[in-house]
Amino acid sequence: MDRLSSLLGLPYTDTVVVVGAIVLGVTSGVLGAFAVLRRRSLVGDAIAHSTLPGVCVAFLVAGVKDVPGLLLGAAVAGLVAALLMVGIERAGRIRPDAAIGVVLSGFFSLGVVLLTHIASTDDADQAGLERYLFGQAAGLLERDVAVMAALGAAALLVVGVGRRALTTTLFDPAYAGSIGLPVRALEALMTGLLVVAVVIGVRLVGAILMVAMLVIPTVTARQLVDRFTRVLPLAGVVGAAVGATGALVATRAELPTGPVVVLAGFAVAVVALLLAPGRGVAWQAGRLAARRRRVCEDALLSDPGAPDRGRRDRRTRAALRRRGLLAPDGALTAAGHAARSDLAERRALWSAWLAHGASVTLPDAREPDPADLRGSLGDDAVSQLKALAGGDSGSGDHGRARAPEAR
Known part of the structure; x- marks a missing residue:
């Protein structure tokens, strides 16, 4: 020693x-x-x-x-x-x-x-x-x-x-x-x-x-990793870091060690709960805000001539203009028409998945993403969906009619 x-x-x-x-x-x-x-x-x-x-x-x-x-x-x-x-x-x-x-x-x-x-x-x-x-x-x-x-x-x-x-x-x-x-x-x-x-x-x-000391390390580790085999060692590392930090602060400030160690662990757990990638409150809030923006942008791409319904619509139009999808007069640009066609195809694919997804053969247990069905399921699954849907899944009108809310 x-x-x-x-x-x-x-x-x-x-x-x-x-x-x-x-x-x-x-x-x-x-x-x-x-x-x-x-x-x-x-x-x-x-x-x-x-x-x-x-x-x-x-x-x-x-x-x-x-x-x-x-x-x-x-x-x-x-x-x-x-x-x-x-x-x-x-x-x-x-x-x-x-x-x-x-x-x-x-x-x-x-x-x-x-x-x-x-x-x-x-x-x-x-x-x-x-x-x-x-x-x-x-x-x-x-x-x-x-x-x-x-x-x-x-x-x-x-x-x-x-x-x-x-x-x-x-x-x-x-x-x-x-x-x-x-x-x-x-x-x-x-x-x-x-x-x-x-x-x-x-x-x-x-x-x-x-x-x-029994709860805080596991709560923190669980926010950062998913697999139990990773939770165990990470919880040990978090516990060691919390113990060392709290003990050093307590000895320097001449404070009781136990409460300071627990306070250090509490601070680490709160930071993990707020900022952990994929699980943290801030991460979830950012993802929800991005999803809302995407829904508003998809709605305007589908109907660019819709009347202005307030500040959110104005912000959405401004964002589409910055991306080159919307002209200053409110009409779709060439890139905007391409984005609109892509949106129609994604909606049609999601409609086909809702109707025929049970018949699609997948190599593993994949989770379909309504916003990117091709990326989440793969090209082979999309080809099966199009065949099952009778080749109509690429139609924009069909996509808007079958699943207007899926974006």
């Missing part, structure tokens, strides 16, 4: 905090993906809150504030809470959110009671147990980070070895059962991995904020 501290140019204490935050970010990012994509994110929150009574009971049993022992108590309490949630949900026919609420409130209340009881004793060694509630990264030691890294590496190794079985169970448990996979055992394993991530993080960010 001393060599790493000199390499990074950070004090020893700050280096320990940054490395611990990176370990937490990678582990919680990868393991939290299984909870988020199962729509069981709040299970992680309940498990995190349930670790508090485990820490208190471990201290009462051992009588000393030994970090491995306290983490073991937290892990046992988290597993008991997870099993209790499943039992309440299945035995009592209660909705999952209600079962989570019951367990979370019960275990957390028990933890607060035990913490208050321990604080009222004369045992001087009890000081600092409340840090597992809110987190205190400044108290991390090198051996604590080593324990966190060992637990995280073991959990990630399990994910790497059983990735195919875990993925199949995650997305299609019925199919997983039909091919002989032990679905219940794999679901229990996913819950156990979630407990490991929580146990690693309660010391650094606390039981209250731990759920953010």
Whole structure:
């Protein structure tokens, strides 16, 4: 750690905090993906809150504030809470959110009671147990980070070895059962991995904020990539970046590490939700605006002599003039007539697809695009459509009559 501290140019204490935050970010990012994509994110929150009574009971049993022992108590309490949630949900026919609420409130209340009881004793060694509630990264030691890294590496190794079985169970448990996979055992394993991530993080960010480290990396990664095999490593990278950035900012500004790390993750998630290519709010808004402009332009190309209906029509006419499709007097130019013919053909092809698409043979499962059927389906499919439509799909009048709204 001393060599790493000199390499990074950070004090020893700050280096320990940054490395611990990176370990937490990678582990919680990868393991939290299984909870988020199962729509069981709040299970992680309940498990995190349930670790508090485990820490208190471990201290009462051992009588000393030994970090491995306290983490073991937290892990046992988290597993008991997870099993209790499943039992309440299945035995009592209660909705999952209600079962989570019951367990979370019960275990957390028990933890607060035990913490208050321990604080009222004369045992001087009890000081600092409340840090597992809110987190205190400044108290991390090198051996604590080593324990966190060992637990995280073991959990990630399990994910790497059983990735195919875990993925199949995650997305299609019925199919997983039909091919002989032990679905219940794999679901229990996913819950156990979630407990490991929580146990690693309660010391650094606390039981209250731990759920953010489970959810934020996966939410961010899911905005950027589609395939689960890419979501897992990207979530780990995002978690590591968020942990390192938040820890560095917190140490420089002398702020609590856990909340700053979560705020850094929140900022990254918001940016991804707004600006992610193809999925972001801004991207979707731009695509919708472009589609509206195209609809208005297609309407004017179909009927350039239509009366001016307001500012939008004036902007559309101006855009067509800039593109050389509309003359200053409002008539179509040669390029405008060519664009109008192309529009009529696209409409006719879409009408033919609506009428005969089920009979077209495609090499794979392609999604037709009404604005560019030829580009999305290919020339062979278009030729089949024209043959099925009796050769009339290229007629502009037919296109306008059959599908006036499809553009």
